[in-house]
Structures are given as structure tokens and as C-alpha cells.
Amino acid sequence: MPASQEAEAVIRVRDLAARFDGRTVFEHVSFDVRRGEVFVILGGSGCGKSTLLKHIIGLYQPAEGSIEVLGERIEALEGAARQALLRRIGVMWQSGALFGSSTLAENVEVPLEEHTGLPAEARALVARVKLGLVGLSDAALRLPAEISGGMAKRAGIARAMALDPPILFLDEPSAGLDPITSAGLDALITQLARDLGTTFVVVTHELQSILAIGDRCIMLDKEAKGMIAEGDPRRLRDESQNPVVRAFFRREVMA
Incomplete structure (x- = not known):
């Protein structure tokens, strides 16, 4: 079953901004990831999903804001302390x-x-x-x-x-897979999260996977340069009044 609403936050992102060469990718991004849940970062191409992931695991320094992972401010750590924290997270890249x-x-x-x-x-x-x-x-x-x-x-x-590691990050795990293989991978992620109590942070734009594995999600938008939705992906699909969110989850063409 999904992580409890009262579960401890193992990742806290506050007012995060990413900028490169004067270009803002996103800003004012804030959310928590709770222990034991499958948390999905979603959105269309170019919205900054992988960029956000790389900030959380310490590959990029924030232009603004803070990132706390397992009680540590990852952007402020250096040397042995930083390496000790990085050993407590696992990452699977797209390929x-x-x-x-x-x-x-x-x-x-x-x-x-x-x-x-x-x-x-x-x-x-x-x-x-x-x-x-x-x-x-x-x-x-x-x-x-x-x-x-x-x-x-x-x-x-x-x-x-x-x-x-108590937290696993997966970058586009279903990319390039056929539907049956992708469904099997979704089932594996769900099983590992439930059996091991591992927290998963998954970056994807694959709608079927999002609905199959996600306990909660945030949605980034390229035009808005930030977050436009947060919550249970099934509720966002059924109840969101944001036309961009609705179009994404219902596979509709924007007017």
C-alpha cells in the first residue's frame, strides 16, 4: 500500500531553481518525498525532469533553494561527508x-x-x-x-x-521498452518498494508506468518553468482542472 501521509520525508526540496547560461529551466520547485513511496517526476520533453534528478543527487548545484536528502543538505556537503551520503542512494540511468x-x-x-x-x-x-x-x-x-x-x-x-541504499533513483526506466517488458519492469519496481521498503524516485513521461507505479507525483512544465501539479497521479488524471495536466493524463491535444 502507498506510503502513509504521516511517513517521514526522506527528501525535502525547497524553492529550487535551475539555471544554465542565464536560462531558467525551472524555479520555485518545492516538494517532499516520503519514506517507502514510489514518487514520480513527470512532464513533457524539455521540462527539466532529468535536470531535477541530477540536482537531487548532487550532480548539479542549485541556482537557488535547498535540497535535503536523508537529513543532510546535499548541496552543502563536501569531501568524505558528501561521499558518505552518496553511498546511501542508488541510481539507475536510462540505458x-x-x-x-x-x-x-x-x-x-x-x-x-x-x-x-x-x-x-x-x-x-x-x-x-x-x-x-x-x-x-x-x-x-x-x-x-x-x-x-x-x-x-x-x-x-x-x-x-x-x-x-534506502533511496533508489530511476531515470526513464521504461524508455525504449515494448509494452509487455515495460509492464514487467513496473511490477518489479512496485514489488521492490513494497517488499524492501525502499523509496523510489522515478523520472518518466510514460503515462502507463506513471499510473501503474506512482504513489505520488509532481509534474513539471516547460512553459511554466516549474511545477504545475502534485499529488496522486490517478486523482490528477481524474480531477485536475489545469488544462496542461488534464491534456497530459488524458493524451489530449492542447487547443
């Missing part, structure tokens, strides 16, 4: 971003090699457990070129989970 010359198991082991002192046998065991969680137990010794796009996305999620 899966797997190392082509390494097996799936070796890909999952990369964060363990970099950030733990586990011996090789223990790393291999953890990798197989994580691959098992995403349904890839039988593919551990395959190379990325030997698997499908959907399997690559699952392997990317397994690697993102290697250090047992």
Missing part, C-alpha cells in the same frame, strides 16, 4: 549504463569493490542476491551485449541496490 566488458555479476560488484572491504566471495554472493531480486539469477555470467534492453534495466537496478 542501464552497464560496463560492456563485464558480466552482470561483475557490474553489480562494482559499488561493493569501490565502497566496501568485502572479500571477493562475499561480493559475488551479494551480486547474485541482488540479481535474484530483479529476476536475473540465471543471467549473472552474461555480458550486457548478450541480454535484452529490459534485462539491462533490471541489471542496472540490481547494481543500484548493491549497497542497500
Whole structure:
């Protein structure tokens, strides 16, 4: 079931603005992500979804505003403190971003090699457990070129989970997948969130996925340069009076 309205906020974004070379991508963006929920950042192309994600995980510095992740102001952290926080989040990029010359198991082991002192046998065991969680137990010794796009996305999620982070960020997980594979990935995300209590922040514009997995969402808009909606995506689809939000959720052409 969705995260409780009273659940602790593990991410707090306040009055965030992103600007590059004098161009405002978005501004005045504020929201919370609650522990254990699947939170979706949605909107049309060019609205700043991936830019917002990169701000939250510390790749970009805000032009204005603040970002708190797991009780820490990520934009203010440096050195060892910053690295310690980053080890508590996992990220799966759109393509899966797997190392082509390494097996799936070796890909999952990369964060363990970099950030733990586990011996090789223990790393291999953890990798197989994580691959098992995403349904890839039988593919551990395959190379990325030997698997499908959907399997690559699952392997990317397994690697993102290697250090047992409480928050996982997924960038366009359904992009490029056929409807059946996409539905399977949606089911996996929902299952992991419920079984493990992991918080997911998912960037996507795939309407079916949004409605299938999202507990709550925010919608960004390119023209508005900011947020235009927040809440349960199904309620936004059925009840929003904003014509842009309504058009997005109902796949309508704007007049």
C-alpha cells in the first residue's frame, strides 16, 4: 500500500531553481518525498525532469533553494561527508549504463569493490542476491551485449541496490521498452518498494508506468518553468482542472 501521509520525508526540496547560461529551466520547485513511496517526476520533453534528478543527487548545484536528502543538505556537503551520503542512494540511468566488458555479476560488484572491504566471495554472493531480486539469477555470467534492453534495466537496478541504499533513483526506466517488458519492469519496481521498503524516485513521461507505479507525483512544465501539479497521479488524471495536466493524463491535444 502507498506510503502513509504521516511517513517521514526522506527528501525535502525547497524553492529550487535551475539555471544554465542565464536560462531558467525551472524555479520555485518545492516538494517532499516520503519514506517507502514510489514518487514520480513527470512532464513533457524539455521540462527539466532529468535536470531535477541530477540536482537531487548532487550532480548539479542549485541556482537557488535547498535540497535535503536523508537529513543532510546535499548541496552543502563536501569531501568524505558528501561521499558518505552518496553511498546511501542508488541510481539507475536510462540505458542501464552497464560496463560492456563485464558480466552482470561483475557490474553489480562494482559499488561493493569501490565502497566496501568485502572479500571477493562475499561480493559475488551479494551480486547474485541482488540479481535474484530483479529476476536475473540465471543471467549473472552474461555480458550486457548478450541480454535484452529490459534485462539491462533490471541489471542496472540490481547494481543500484548493491549497497542497500534506502533511496533508489530511476531515470526513464521504461524508455525504449515494448509494452509487455515495460509492464514487467513496473511490477518489479512496485514489488521492490513494497517488499524492501525502499523509496523510489522515478523520472518518466510514460503515462502507463506513471499510473501503474506512482504513489505520488509532481509534474513539471516547460512553459511554466516549474511545477504545475502534485499529488496522486490517478486523482490528477481524474480531477485536475489545469488544462496542461488534464491534456497530459488524458493524451489530449492542447487547443
